[in-house]
Amino acid sequence: MLPRKIKDRVYWLGAVDWDRRLFDSLIPLPDGTSYNAYLVKGSEKTALLDTVDPSMAETLMTQLEDVSEIDFIISHHSEQDHSGTIPMVLEFFPDAKVVATPKGKDILIDLLKIHEDAFLTVQDGETLSLGDKTLRFLYTPWVHWPETMVTLLEEDGILFSCDFFGSHIAASELFMRDEGRVYEAAKRYFAEIMMPFRNVISKNLEKLKGYDIGMIAPSHGQIHEKPEWIMNAYGDWVNGDPRNLAVIPFVSMHGSTREMVDYLTSSLVGHGVRVELFNLPVTDIGKLAMALVDAGTVIVGTPTVLAGPHPLAAYATFLANALRPKARFLSIVGSYEWGGKTVESLAGMIPNLKVEVLEPVLCKGAPVKETFEGLDRLAETVAGKHRENGFA
Numbered sequence: 001m002l003p004r005k006i007k008d009r010v011y012w013l014g015a016v017d018w019d020r021r022l023f024d025s026l027i028p029l030p031d032g033t034s035y036n037a038y039l040v041k042g043s044e045k046t047a048l049l050d051t052v053d054p055s056m057a058e059t060l061m062t063q064l065e066d067v068s069e070i071d072f073i074i075s076h077h078s079e080q081d082h083s084g085t086i087p088m089v090l091e092f093f094p095d096a097k098v099v100a101t102p103k104g105k106d107i108l109i110d111l112l113k114i115h116e117d118a119f120l121t122v123q124d125g126e127t128l129s130l131g132d133k134t135l136r137f138l139y140t141p142w143v144h145w146p147e148t149m150v151t152l153l154e155e156d157g158i159l160f161s162c163d164f165f166g167s168h169i170a171a172s173e174l175f176m177r178d179e180g181r182v183y184e185a186a187k188r189y190f191a192e193i194m195m196p197f198r199n200v201i202s203k204n205l206e207k208l209k210g211y212d213i214g215m216i217a218p219s220h221g222q223i224h225e226k227p228e229w230i231m232n233a234y235g236d237w238v239n240g241d242p243r244n245l246a247v248i249p250f251v252s253m254h255g256s257t258r259e260m261v262d263y264l265t266s267s268l269v270g271h272g273v274r275v276e277l278f279n280l281p282v283t284d285i286g287k288l289a290m291a292l293v294d295a296g297t298v299i300v301g302t303p304t305v306l307a308g309p310h311p312l313a314a315y316a317t318f319l320a321n322a323l324r325p326k327a328r329f330l331s332i333v334g335s336y337e338w339g340g341k342t343v344e345s346l347a348g349m350i351p352n353l354k355v356e357v358l359e360p361v362l363c364k365g366a367p368v369k370e371t372f373e374g375l376d377r378l379a380e381t382v383a384g385k386h387r388e389n390g391f392a
């Protein structure tokens with residue numbers, strides 16, 4: 001794709017990766033992604049803000065063919081989908097300075113072996129003049145690594161936010177038009193990489209409110225012409241109460257745990273609790289992460305296998321612990337036939353979660369009358385806890 005003008009002497013560059021389906025060897029990308037870079041030409045100096053994933057370096061280099069000089073390469077975030085093409089850009093523009101936070105500089109040296117002399121480090125709030133355009137750098141740690149910062153182009157009111165406010169969407173439209181689609185993709189992205197750092201992100205959001213921002217241009221997905229829309233969504237994900245929602249990741253080997261989960265779902269719904277089920281062998285982990293943003297309660301369904309939880313249930317529990325969702329309650333349901341330590345094993349895997357563990361419901365073999373009574377009691381307890389806590 002050719003460079004595209006956003007405002008006077010401000011251009012989108014970058015690559016749309018329609019085919020990519022996995023990120024970090026972990027995160028599913030059902031809609032592909034884009035690596036957005038931006039070019040800002042001041043009256044005296046020119047800055048390139050971020051680059052692209054090395055797999056698409058040629059695309060960016062072709063877009064830069066008509067650019068006579070780059071004075072600064074702004075690196076908001078050292079992950080290679082944004083920084084990986086910096087070494088190639090430096091080959092073509094050897095006098096350019098790489099602008100980063102001190103932490104960003106260290107990581108870029110570690111990962112990309114960029115020479116120390118190429119860097120210009122900036123402090124939080126510092127400005128860089130391009131002549132008639134001014135870049136202000138604002139530290140926003142943990143969106144998504146500790147070194148991340150964003151840049152405000154003051155005269156145009158454009159915030160270049162890198163991963164922050166981004167979404168993995170491959171699209172030909174530069175600006176957001178389909179709110180539903182972008183909301184879902186942005187929430188998925190938040191859940192997968194930023195949810196564990198909610199407290200810091202809340203502070204970052206608060207900090208940005210002090211600036212005049214008319215547009216947010218992230219480095220994945222589409223540009224926001226209504227900054228308050230995406231900032232409010234983040235505010236809800238970060239600071240809002242959990243919802244009246246039970247999320248049930250489960251796996252069943254021969255149907256007993258599935259029968260329990262189906263019964264529990266019905267009972268929860270009967271008690272007015274919304275439910276999202278994730279059958280782990282066929283689950284998109286990103287969808288599960290997204291549901292965890294809102295969950296009031298998480299209930300893991302697993303058979304006992306090899307004396308413990310099914311490995312897929314252990315994986316989902318490990319992931320939930322790493323993502324640190326806002327959920328306040330957790331329980332376990334499942335079937336076993338002989339001894340094991342399923343509950344102890346799973347309970348030991350959630351040190352990061354600030355949850356009350358509700359009495360698990362386990363049954364020997366296929367579920368019987370007492371099992372269903374236990375599931376009804378669990379559903380009633382969950383509904384009561386959600387009501388007491390005002391989860392809506």
Ligand code: FEO
Nearest residue numbers: 077079081144163
């Ligand atoms: Fe888009 Fe954390 O990289």
